[in-house]
Amino acid sequence: MSVELAALRTVDLADSGVSSLNGELHAAPAGRWEVSNPAGRHAIAVGLTVPHEVVIEGHVGYYCAGMNQEAAVSVRGNCGVGVAENMMSGTVRIEGDASQAAGASAHGGLIAIDGNAAARCGISLKGGDVVVRGSVGHATGFMAQSGRIVVCGDAGEALGDSIYEARIYVRGDIGGLGADCVAKELREEHRIELGELLEQAGLGDADPREFRRYGSARRLYNFDVDDAV
């Protein structure tokens, strides 16, 4: 369903504070927004609840687009820790690199990172999707419960440590698997969902057949004394 958006509104963060911007975004009906001079400020465009289209021209600090619902947020730069943390729906695109914990505990929506993502990408994921064109750091997918993580480059150590039902797809090399994470067969249904995810993330030229799938061995789902020592 398409939503009619209000006219473009331009906000220069060099003139107005982050609180002022967020307050406007919370109060206004869905619209198009251009935000300039973010200068690494934290908590830009957090807690949005309507399908705004927000473009941020530059680098952002921690928690950009945190807990997003419905909105499409684009960052034309790099982002700090916890971009789109606990996102519920909508899309967040990072044209640069993302720091640690990108998409942490996201419940829904799509986070597309054109550069690389640092450690703990998709940590505690709860249904959201994270697609990274580059590589990811260690402990990516740590305790990820559901949702999908796609890595077109390499993944660091302890990939998918203590993972639950989330699925991880990696095209490149991995530094090592975390506890209870194993390589799994890439079946046709996985190739189809991976193709759709890549397409949504603007990476339709990537071939799903080049990826490997990782997930839970489900050996830690119920306590066993032999796992404790």
Add this chain to the structure above:
Amino acid sequence: MTAKNGTDRAGWRDGLRESATFDRPTIHEIRRAAREGVYDIRGGGAKRRVPNFDDLLFLGASVSRYPLEGYRERCDTDVVLGTRFAKKPLHIDIPVTIAGMSFGALSAPAKEALGRGATAMGTSTTTGDGGMTEEERSHSNTLVYQLLPSRYGMNPDDLRRADAIEVVVGQGAKPGGGGMLMGQKISERVAAMRDLPVGIDQRSACRHPDWTGPDDLEIKIEELREITDREKPIFVKVGASRPYYDVALAVKSGADVVVLDGMQGGTAASQEVFIEHVGIPTLAAIPPAVQALVELGMHRKVQLIVSGGIRSGADVAKALALGADAVSIGVAALIAIGDNDPTLEAEYEKIGSAAGFYDDWHEGRDPAGIFTQDEELAARLDPELGGRQLANYLRTLVQETQTLARACGKSRVQNLEPEDLVALTVEAAAMARVPLAGTEWIPGQERY
């Protein structure tokens, strides 16, 4: 059988002497460990005796101080939480709140009973791991929403409909530890709220996924304020281990309220070794916390809520006298709504326990219908009756607190002060930083 020395010890016979080191619980635990090969998990707080509020006494008024008259003279009990930064601080009628306890660990009727009782007395309840249920939101006029490391059920809509937000760093029963919810209690509803498969053991993380340390916490709190348009008070809850530093860092991070949970604080499920051997007693935690607030010029500006082993109005009054703005109760509230009820003795026996001792809360077989997700068991708990009992208990706590405050000449319970207290033991005197009774001696200090 009754022993000659008057003690009642099953198995005692002439000439047999029990070891203080290898006493019967110790021997039982060694035998259990040898049989099962796994650490013991249970609910509740520390059972060992530690210096506590019973080791303090109020001095009461005399010639040098004058008291207030019984129930007739005014003695205010309300408290405002979140005055530092929040646009909408909480104004509660009594200085006793209900601590965070999860739906999952507790049944839905139990959460409802807590909400009903707290609301009747004009105070707040708190969610727990697993998110907010309609039962607790609709029955709690004032509800504090916890942001926990697991982020189970974390939802910005619930964040906005909460009255305050509590960032949980740790809890007194297990500072440094995460949570557990064993598979027996993962019903379809609990699983759906937490986005995990039915029946698996759930480990709640011990660290937040997207922040580490006080500098990050400051930014995290700022994000929460931005999401909620700076309306909600932000609490930071810490388990008592290094309260001087933790409270100072919570203040530095921008907390409106600090919740400090001592080692007697309960848990729904933790390792026994953790419960009994990590953290410090509530009594020992308050003075360093208050010292940090005073040194930062933030005492009474950032409110301090103390929890962990609060049982009576005397405990409430003593915590306030040491500098807390309010206290929080968990285990005591659950007892008030029906936990460990002696009328269920036969049923506790069937599951290998006894009324007054039952602590296998993680197993989901609670005959009182509190620590369970079994619909049949949960239906045994009448939330209206439980709510009335909790309100009665809270009312009693407040009456007792006022009684002691008036005896010390205070027209507001928070006006109680360390000068009103003495200690019965050297240990309690040192920890509470009040003089040993009958002396001016505070161990570690010259005088107060």
